[in-house]
Amino acid sequence: MKDVYLFSGFLGSGKTTLLKTMISQMKDKGLKPAVFMNELGQMNMDSDAVEEGIPLKEILDGCICCSGSEKSEAQIQTLLAEEDFDVLLIETTGAAHPVEALDAIFSPLFAEQLNFKGIVTVADSKRWMDRNSLSPQIRSLFLEQIRHADLLLANKMDLLTEGQQATVVYEIQSLNPKAQIIQTIHAKIPFSALEKLSPLQNEEVVKAPVSKLNLNAKVLKFEAPVRRELFEEWLRALPDTVFRIKGYVPLEGDKYPHAFQFAYGMAQWLPEYMKMQNQIVIIGEGLEGVELP
Numbered sequence: 001m002k003d004v005y006l007f008s009g010f011l012g013s014g015k016t017t018l019l020k021t022m023i024s025q026m027k028d029k030g031l032k033p034a035v036f037m038n039e040l041g042q043m044n045m046d047s048d049a050v051e052e053g054i055p056l057k058e059i060l061d062g063c064i065c066c067s068g069s070e071k072s073e074a075q076i077q078t079l080l081a082e083e084d085f086d087v088l089l090i091e092t093t094g095a096a097h098p099v100e101a102l103d104a105i106f107s108p109l110f111a112e113q114l115n116f117k118g119i120v121t122v123a124d125s126k127r128w129m130d131r132n133s134l135s136p137q138i139r140s141l142f143l144e145q146i147r148h149a150d151l152l153l154a155n156k157m158d159l160l161t162e163g164q165q166a167t168v169v170y171e172i173q174s175l176n177p178k179a180q181i182i183q184t185i186h187a188k189i190p191f192s193a194l195e196k197l198s199p200l201q202n203e204e205v206v207k208a209p210v211s212k213l214n215l216n217a218k219v220l221k222f223e224a225p226v227r228r229e230l231f232e233e234w235l236r237a238l239p240d241t242v243f244r245i246k247g248y249v250p251l252e253g254d255k256y257p258h259a260f261q262f263a264y265g266m267a268q269w270l271p272e273y274m275k276m277q278n279q280i281v282i283i284g285e286g287l288e289g290v291e292l293p
């Protein structure tokens with residue numbers, strides 16, 4: 001039997017960061033991980049986070065959950081048939097309800113092969129503090145991801161004062177008293193915290209209705225390099241219903257586009273990459289009017 005962990009959490013909360021830490025610790029212990037991830041938007045820069053040699057399957061522009069579960073079953077089946085691994089790490093899109101994503105794992109096809117260990121939710125502590133500014137549907141998803149976790153990471157603690165940290169941990173724990181909660185920076189936890197998980201068997205999963213989400217993903221292509229200040233000005237002016245931006249931005253004066261991330265109002269510039277498409281994916285609500293500068 002292969003252990004399976006499901007990583008959940010809102011857009012930009014730190015799931016891929018957790019994935020990278022877990023992969024490296026597992027390798028140190030001599031375990032072979034495989035990864036299954038999905039993304040909203042037609043490009044997946046997160047797959048770059050998974051080192052070469054690690055079996056990886058992904059579903060782009062879809063959801064492991066609900067309608068996507070047949071496709072997910074097929075991908076997991078291929079992994080099981082073709083790859084040699086001990087542990088399967090599943091990273092769901094930040095727009096997914098974690099319990100819906102369990103459908104594929106609990107398929108009778110895998111009953112003898114997969115040992116589901118639990119849902120690990122990475123909660124963005126800063127966003128938690130501002131949760132009341134989210135639209136009701138998005139807030140409900142954000143809370144559901146926390147409510148259904150078997151292990152909770154109160155992440156991005158570096159962005160909070162000590163007083164805020166204590167409040168956030170108390171409030172998150174009150175929403176889900178059964179899960180262990182760990183305060184983290186860059187989702188750093190020991191792999192043993194995952195290994196300890198053993199969700200109650202046959203526990204009935206009660207899911208609150210998450211009404212239809214209006215989350216969209218939009219790909220914006222750059223025709224020409226932009227001035228960094230102009231791009232950052234554009235970022236500051238975006239509506240706060242833009243939750244996430246990922247992609248490659250060509251900057252004036254630089255030869256190759258820079259990998260770029262934006263989550264919860266914070267931008268992160270990464271090194272230049274050769275041969276990357278000059279485009280970004282932006283994820284949020286009401287993106288109709290959003291165009292590049």
Ligand SMILES: Nc1nc2c(ncn2[C@@H]2O[C@H](COP(=O)(O)OP(=O)(O)OP(=O)(O)O)[C@@H](O)[C@H]2O)c(=O)[nH]1
Nearest residue numbers: 011012013014015016017094156185186261263268
């Ligand atoms: N300051 C701070 N930034 C963090 C922390 N953890 C992650 N980040 C940054 O937050 C951004 C999003 O992190 P990811 O790990 O890509 O988040 P994700 O949940 O995989 O994002 P999606 O796949 O888009 O849902 C990146 O720029 C990270 O470097 C943290 O503890 N503190």
